[in-house]
Every structure is written in C-alpha cells, then in structure tokens.
Amino acid sequence: MHYPFSMAISDNTLVVSSQASDHKYGFGRLVAIDLNAVDQALAKDQSKAALPFNEIVTSNTRIARDAGLIAIDGQIVFGSRENNNLYAVPRDQNGFLCNDSEKKLESCPEASVLALAASDPYALEFISQGESENKILVTYLSSDRLDIVNLDKNKKNNALKPVKHFFAADWVREKLGEKALKDKRLITRKIFLANKADKDKAKVYFLFEKYSDKSSFIEHSKGVFIIAVLASQLISEKQVPASSIELWDLSEQYNIKGAQDLYVNDEGSLAYVLARLPESIFKIDLHDQKRFESQPVCLGASSLAVTAAQDRLFIPCYQDNKVISFKLPSLRLDNATGYYGRGPAFIAIDDNHKRIFVSYNNDNKVGILNFNLDYLGHIFNQASSHSTGS
Amino acid sequence: MRRQSFIIFSLGFFILASCAEESPFLTGYIKRASDAVMTPCDPYNKGSLHTCLVFSSAFNQNLIVYDATAEELVLAPIPFFPLKIKVGPATNDLVTVKNVNEDFPYFLALDPAEAAIYIIRAFPSSDKKHRSFEMPLRENLVQRDKKPFKMAAWAHDEDVIVVVTYPGEGEIELVFLDKITGKIKKDKSQVIKIGSKPSHVEINKEGIAVISDEGSNNIHEINLADSNNPKASSSYDIGMPSDKISLRERDFGQGMKSYVAILPAMGTELKLFRLSDKKVLDTYNLNSHPQALYFPDQNSEPCCDGEKNWIALVDNKGKLNYIAIKPEADGLRLKELKNFDLTSEKNLSLSQLTVIKILGGQVIFDPSLKQEKRCLPNNRKMFFISSFAQEKPYFRYDENLLSGNGHEVEAQGQSCEGQSSAFRFGTVSAEPIPRKNERHDRNER
Numbered sequence: 001m002h003y004p005f006s007m008a009i010s011d012n013t014l015v016v017s018s019q020a021s022d023h024k025y026g027f028g029r030l031v032a033i034d035l036n037a038v039d040q041a042l043a044k045d046q047s048k049a050a051l052p053f054n055e056i057v058t059s060n061t062r063i064a065r066d067a068g069l070i071a072i073d074g075q076i077v078f079g080s081r082e083n084n085n086l087y088a089v090p091r092d093q094n095g096f097l098c099n100d101s102e103k104k105l106e107s108c109p110e111a112s113v114l115a116l117a118a119s120d121p122y123a124l125e126f127i128s129q130g131e132s133e134n135k136i137l138v139t140y141l142s143s144d145r146l147d148i149v150n151l152d153k154n155k156k157n158n159a160l161k162p163v164k165h166f167f168a169a170d171w172v173r174e175k176l177g178e179k180a181l182k183d184k185r186l187i188t189r190k191i192f193l194a195n196k197a198d199k200d201k202a203k204v205y206f207l208f209e210k211y212s213d214k215s216s217f218i219e220h221s222k223g224v225f226i227i228a229v230l231a232s233q234l235i236s237e238k239q240v241p242a243s244s245i246e247l248w249d250l251s252e253q254y255n256i257k258g259a260q261d262l263y264v265n266d267e268g269s270l271a272y273v274l275a276r277l278p279e280s281i282f283k284i285d286l287h288d289q290k291r292f293e294s295q296p297v298c299l300g301a302s303s304l305a306v307t308a309a310q311d312r313l314f315i316p317c318y319q320d321n322k323v324i325s326f327k328l329p330s331l332r333l334d335n336a337t338g339y340y341g342r343g344p345a346f347i348a349i350d351d352n353h354k355r356i357f358v359s360y361n362n363d364n365k366v367g368i369l370n371f372n373l374d375y376l377g378h379i380f381n382q383a384s385s386h387s388t389g390s
Numbered sequence: 391m392r393r394q395s396f397i398i399f400s401l402g403f404f405i406l407a408s409c410a411e412e413s414p415f416l417t418g419y420i421k422r423a424s425d426a427v428m429t430p431c432d433p434y435n436k437g438s439l440h441t442c443l444v445f446s447s448a449f450n451q452n453l454i455v456y457d458a459t460a461e462e463l464v465l466a467p468i469p470f471f472p473l474k475i476k477v478g479p480a481t482n483d484l485v486t487v488k489n490v491n492e493d494f495p496y497f498l499a500l501d502p503a504e505a506a507i508y509i510i511r512a513f514p515s516s517d518k519k520h521r522s523f524e525m526p527l528r529e530n531l532v533q534r535d536k537k538p539f540k541m542a543a544w545a546h547d548e549d550v551i552v553v554v555t556y557p558g559e560g561e562i563e564l565v566f567l568d569k570i571t572g573k574i575k576k577d578k579s580q581v582i583k584i585g586s587k588p589s590h591v592e593i594n595k596e597g598i599a600v601i602s603d604e605g606s607n608n609i610h611e612i613n614l615a616d617s618n619n620p621k622a623s624s625s626y627d628i629g630m631p632s633d634k635i636s637l638r639e640r641d642f643g644q645g646m647k648s649y650v651a652i653l654p655a656m657g658t659e660l661k662l663f664r665l666s667d668k669k670v671l672d673t674y675n676l677n678s679h680p681q682a683l684y685f686p687d688q689n690s691e692p693c694c695d696g697e698k699n700w701i702a703l704v705d706n707k708g709k710l711n712y713i714a715i716k717p718e719a720d721g722l723r724l725k726e727l728k729n730f731d732l733t734s735e736k737n738l739s740l741s742q743l744t745v746i747k748i749l750g751g752q753v754i755f756d757p758s759l760k761q762e763k764r765c766l767p768n769n770r771k772m773f774f775i776s777s778f779a780q781e782k783p784y785f786r787y788d789e790n791l792l793s794g795n796g797h798e799v800e801a802q803g804q805s806c807e808g809q810s811s812a813f814r815f816g817t818v819s820a821e822p823i824p825r826k827n828e829r830h831d832r833n834e835r
Binding site: 254255257277278279280283285290291292293294296297298299317320322324327330332333334335336337338 | 422424448449451479480482502503537539557558587604633655656657658679706707742744746777778780798
C-alpha cells in the first residue's frame with residue numbers, strides 16, 4: 001500500500017484506498033481490514049509497531065490510480081480521477097470479492113465499471129438502498145455536475161447504470177439570480193447525507209466552491225455555498241424545484257472563501273464546516289444564520305470526521321503532521337497529537353472500539369489512535385524518513 | 391567609469407551601514423495566534439521593565455514573545471531566531487495575575503489537552519536562579535480526566551487563586567498556586583458547580599470573578615475574597631448565552647463601578663452590564679459577527695473626535711467598530727461611533743483577516759532605548775491578535791486571473807489606542823526611529 005488516502009468503515013470492516021499520484025506507481029490499491037482482528041492484534045502487541053499484515057488484511061486488489069472517496073454499503077464504490085470511471089465491488093464476510101493483490105479490479109468478473117460523463121469524480125454517497133437496487137450520488141472536483149447512478153444488486157457485473165444528472169449551478173441561479181454565478185463556475189468539494197436511516201427525511205448537503213470561469217488550478221476559491229436537497233427528491237424529480245432547495249452563502253455571511261469538508265447533525269440545525277480560507281472550523285446554526293462560531297485549526301487541515309455519538313470531531317492536518325479533536329457541540333479544543341507520521345489526510349472512526357484510523361499519506365501507513373489521540377500502532381509498513389510513500 | 395563605481399560602492403556602503411543599525415522584524419513566527427496576553431516583563435534579565443505581548447499558537451507547542459516596548463521579538467540565545475518557550479500540544483489560554491505589583495514574576499498558560507497550567511516567568515528571581523522566559527513550570531490540574539476551557543488568576547495573601555472553567559461539566563475549579571513559586575497546592579483545590587456551561591472568566595482587583603455561560607442566559611459572579619470555604623455564587627439573567635467578556639472598573643459620571651462588556655455565544659449583540667445594579671444597561675446590535683472586544687480602562691485615550699468612553703469590537707470581516715458609552719438619565723447607552731476596515735490597504739492591507747482578541751493599554755516606555763513614543767501622550771496602544779490573515783494579491787488587473795486571494799501571512803496589528811489606522815508588526819509607516827544597538831548583549835540569556 002502506498003499513499004493511503006480515503007477510508008470507510010462499515011460493520012467491522014475498514015476499507016482503505018490509495019491515491020498514487022506519484023507516476024512511478026502504475027496502480028493504486030484497495031484493501032479491506034478486519035477491525036476485530038486489529039483489536040486482537042493490538043491487545044497482543046502494544047509495541048506500536050506495524051500490525052501483522054496477514055492477520056488483519058482480508059482483501060487486497062489493485063485499482064486505478066487517484067481513487068476518490070469511498071462509499072460503502074453492500075458494495076464498495078469509488079471513482080478514479082485517472083480514468084474518470086466509477087467502480088463497484090461487492091463485499092463478502094471477508095472483505096470484498098475480487099481479492100487478488102496482483103490483478104487490477106477491471107479484470108475481476110464481479111466488479112462493475114462505469115465510464116462517467118465528467119472528470120475528477122471525488123465525493124459520492126449511497127442516497128437510497130432498496131431491495132434490488134441502490135442509488136449512488138456521484139460528484140466531481142472539477143464541475144458542478146451531479147450524477148445519480150443505479151447499482152443493481154442482482155447483477156454480478158455491469159451493475160452500474162447512469163440514471164439522471166443535475167447541474168448545481170442551475171440551483172444557485174434559481175435561488176440567487178443569474179448574477180450570482182456570472183463568469184463563475186462551481187465545483188463540488190464534498191457531500192454529506194444526514195438522517196440516512198429515514199428514507200423520507202434523508203437530506204443531502206452539498207459543499208460547493210465557486211471559482212473563476214477562466215479556470216486555473218492555481219487560483220483560490222472565491223466563495224462557498226451549502227445546498228441541501230432531500231435525497232428522495234433527487235431520486236424522484238426530474239428537476240428539483242427551487243422551493244425544495246435550501247441554500248446558504250457562506251462567503252456572504254461568514255467570509256468563508258474556501259472549504260474542505262462539512263458535517264451536519266441529524267436535526268439539520270448545526271453544520272460544522274472545515275474552512276480553508278480562513279483555515280478554521282466553523283459551527284453554523286442553519287436555522288439562524290446570525291449564529292455561528294469558529295476556532296482556529298492547524299496547518300493544512302484536510303478533512304473532518306465525527307463520531308456516531310456526535311460528541312467529538314477529528315481533523316487531520318496534512319501540513320502540521322498532527323491530528324486535533326474538538327468536543328461537540330461546543331466546538332472546544334479537546335486534544336492535539338504530537339508528530340505521529342507525515343501527511344495525515346483522512347480519518348475513519350471505529351465507534352465500536354473507540355478508535356480512529358488516520359491515513360498518513362506521505363508515510364505510507366494508517367495510524368491507529370484512541371479517542372484521546374494516543375498512538376496505538378499502525379497498519380502497513382511505514383515509509384523510511386528519506387522517502388515518501390513506499 | 392571609476393568615479394561612477396566609487397559612487398555606487400559608497401552608496402551601497404552607506405545603505406548597508408544604516409541598515410545595520412536596525413535589525414529586521416522576524417516575520418512568520420506568530421502567524422496563527424490562538425491567544426495572547428500583555429504583561430510587564432524583563433526580557434533579557436537586565437533589570438529593565440518592558441511590556442511584552444506573549445503569543446500562543448495552539449498547535450505549535452511554543453509561546454513567542456514580542457517586546458512591545460522595544461518593538462521587536464524577544465530573541466533566542468542564537469539571535470537569528472525568536473525565543474520559543476516550550477509548552478503543551480494545545481496550550482492556548484494565557485492570563486496574567488490580578489492584584490499584584492508590576493514586577494510580579496510570572497503569568498500563566500492553560501493546556502486543555504494536558505489538563506495542566508504552565509507557569510512562565512516574565513522576570514528573573516532576585517537570587518538569579520531563575521531567568522525570564524526560562525523553561526516553564528508545569529502543574530497538572532487535579533481533575534485530569536476533565537477538559538478545562540478558560541481561566542483567570544488573582545493574588546490573595548500567600549496564594550494565587552486560579553479560576554478554571556469546565557463548561558462540559560458545568561463547574562469551575564479554584565486552583566491555588568504558591569504566590570512565590572507558582573507550585574500548585576493540591577489539597578486546597580475546590581470544585582464548584584455553577585451555571586450550565588461556564589465559559590470565560592475575568593477577575594477584578596478586589597477578587598470578584600465574573601463568569602459567562604454559553605448554556606444559559608445567565609452570567610455568574612463569585613467573590614473570591616470571602617474565605618477559603620466553597621464560594622457561593624450569584625447568577626444574573628442577561629437574556630442570552632454568553633462568550634467573551636471584559637470586566638472593568640469605570641466611572642461614566644456615576645462614580646467608579648464594575649462593568650462587564652459581554653459578547654454572545656453565537657449571535658451579534660454586545661451587552662453592557664453593571665455589577666452593582668445586576669442589570670443589563672444596554673444592548674447594541676452589531677450587524678455582523680463580533681469576534682473580539684476591547685473595553686479599555688479608565689485611563690484610555692479618546693477615540694473618534696474626542697469621545698472618552700468607548701468600546702471597540704472587531705467583526706468576522708475585519709471591520710473595527712467603535713461604540714460609545716453615553717450616560718443617559720436612566721443609565722448608559724451604547725451608540726455607534728465609527729468603523730473602519732482593518733483589511734484596507736492603508737491599514738493591514740489584507741484580503742482576509744480573523745481577529746480573535748484585542749489587547750490594549752499603556753506600553754511601558756524605556757528611555758534607555760532612545761526611541762520616541764509613537765503614541766502620545768502616554769504610549770497607549772491597541773494590539774489586534776489574529777489567527778488567520780491573507781494578503782491582497784499582487785496583481786489585480788483582472789480578478790479572474792491568477793493569484794486570486796494572495797497568500798496566508800502573519801498579520802498581527804497594532805495602533806495607537808482609539809485611532810482609526812493600524813499597521814502590522816514589523817512594518818512602520820513613520821520614519822525609522824534610531825535607537826541604541828543592543829544586539830551584542832542578547833547572548834547573556
């Protein structure tokens with residue numbers, strides 16, 4: 001595993017993908033890890049060394065480079081920014097099918113691949129789960145296109161099929177008028193599904209960034225919107241009516257010009273936004289936009305993760321090489337780590353065992369910390385200090 | 391040709407020679423402040439009395455000291471770098487001790503992650519065994535499993551009593567430190583249940599502690615001077631959950647009284663509360679989000695065309711608002727005076743600014759430095775402590791082109807108290823002021 005990046009946890013399985021932007025690697029990896037085995041390995045050996053690979057890794061396959069974020073349900077789904085494909089691989093009790101560390105996922109008969117209509121698929125989410133099919137919402141880092149894709153549970157491969165799409169810019173123009181996006185474009189930085197368990201109340205919150213239309217990757221984002229739409233309306237409506245769209249202009253209200261991640265509580269009353277410009281964590285009252293507070297964060301805050309109890313929020317800081325945590329809902333600083341590894345990028349929370357997994361992107365390892373941010377050990381062999389990745 | 395070379399060489403020599411009189415400000419070390427405190431200090435153990443601003447950056451594990459009297463960072467023994475005082479991984483709340491002399495030896499820093507207080511010397515000890523800004527003493531709080539939030543400290547008899555808030559537990563802890571050594575007296579520690587989520591705390595010279603509450607509409611008062619028994623507290627309804635507060639003794643024409651300026655936990659109002667009446671005198675609605683508040687003491691300079699009584703607020707967009715406190719028949723009123731943009735080009739010249747605190751007061755003047763006072767007559771200044779700042783882009787001919795918003799920069803700002811202009815540390819709008827060169831003495835640390 002090199003450059004571990006995105007992670008997701010479901011039941012007792014942690015899935016990790018790598019993002020091998022380094023072109024010396026022709027492929028990325030997808031790995032499933034048994035969390036009960038991790039628990040046993042940690043109990044056996046408290047030396048904080050790498051946990052034995054063969055005892056904890058249950059599935060391992062090669063994938064395309066530049067995998068985006070992972071969504072996990074009965075299938076593991078992710079997009080690749082290398083080839084703009086969407087991938088789905090079924091899970092089993094050991095991890096996932098297509099368990100062959102030397103073969104690429106495309107060659108696995110059980111995997112499904114779909115060529116997407118836009119570039120840079122990144123954030124995605126299961127927005128409905130039915131008996132025979134699931135619906136996946138796919139978003140892109142370089143456009144405002146939003147795709148709904150069907151995942152047929154009865155098919156072993158070719159299970160993915162595009163159903164419909166929207167353009168978020170249309171929603172913004174409907175709510176704010178044409179001028180709001182004059183010479184500007186939107187990209188989707190992140191999505192969050194609140195109230196997952198309730199089919200009627202499940203709501204998708206989109207975090208959009210606004211850029212100049214004359215695109216340049218070097219420029220800074222010029223504004224941030226949050227838009228909320230009921231998941232059921234995304235699935236059933238051809239066009240989402242403006243009255244069903246809730247919009248918050250974060251640049252106007254809070255002077256937030258760029259943002260990385262967000263979390264919304266189940267009541268839909270509080271949003272926690274990890275802003276990049278200014279680099280701070282914001283707590284915003286979605287019902288009363290006059291009410292908010294913010295706290296400074298460490299350098300290169302890349303993402304956030306919230307416990308199932310909604311009482312703690314974790315932020316890895318890629319540049320500062322540390323992880324910090326805040327108590328919720330108060331947003332008070334709780335803990336900050338020292339140096340455990342280089343380039344922490346994402347965090348997956350194991351609520352059952354009260355642990356977090358941190359992908360140390362430049363150190364080639366996934367760190368294991370408890371909720372107090374004490375270092376317990378790591379998965380995969382750490383890169384030498386003279387190199388990045390492996 | 392020879393003459394031209396000579397002229398160029400001479401010019402170069404004179405330029406360099408004049409630059410050698412002044413060392414450049416070491417920028418970049420106080421970029422993301424999470425707190426700061428203004429304290430008297432003797433930065434180089436030379437028996438001098440200066441004013442220092444000590445900055446914490448919660449994730450840097452160090453404190454950095456700015457000598458506001460000399461207008462430069464306090465240097466490390468290797469003079470190419472600022473002095474760094476090692477503290478904990480999340481140290482972010484800095485306080486001075488009230489009710490002490492100017493040369494009280496230490497100030498305090500709180501680390502919520504470690505549940506510990508750091509005691510940092512600002513003056514050397516009389517026996518010279520301890521030096522200014524040496525490695526701090528760290529004292530663990532008694533309640534190790536709970537997360538402290540904010541604190542305030544007050545000296546009384548042989549003790550320094552530190553009030554520490556625990557909003558998650560709805561309680562405060564009274565921590566007793568030895569007044570001379572700073573060591574904790576664990577057996578005297580007391581926990582008091584108070585309010586819903588006690589948040590910020592301030593203490594005046596008489597030992598009255600005022601505590602804001604982000605979980606209820608009350609603020610709380612506790613009298614630390616009563617006795618060593620658990621203190622009874624009083625609670626007053628102010629109509630909103632509260633956050634930052636500033637407690638001052640002021641005379642607004644009705645005699646010297648205790649006033650509390652209060653910011654909301656999440657809203658946009660400023661409230662002025664008088665302790666003797668136990669009531670809110672007025673509420674001012676700022677149409678943006680107040681981030682920092684400065685309630686000057688009785689000796690403040692006037693602002694805004696001679697207005698003597700005022701409060702300053704900075705909002706989340708970097709606008710500085712001056713609010714007048716006007717006596718009226720039935721009390722006091724808060725009225726908008728003036729506002730100006732700290733981010734404008736004639737001030738800090740930024741595209742984005744987050745100010746988390748405003749400090750102010752008289753900066754001690756040291757005549758041995760042969761500097762002129764920048765702020766007349768009493769050298770009173772305001773310091774804008776920022777946790778994030780982004781500069782304006784260099785190229786602005788088309789906002790759509792490259793360098794959209796500029797880079798993150800250090801932008802701690804200062805101004806003369808009550809003024810409408812500010813400048814960044816390390817930049818000076820006036821002529822350079824010549825001063826005695828002390829560089830060769832710094833290695834004595």
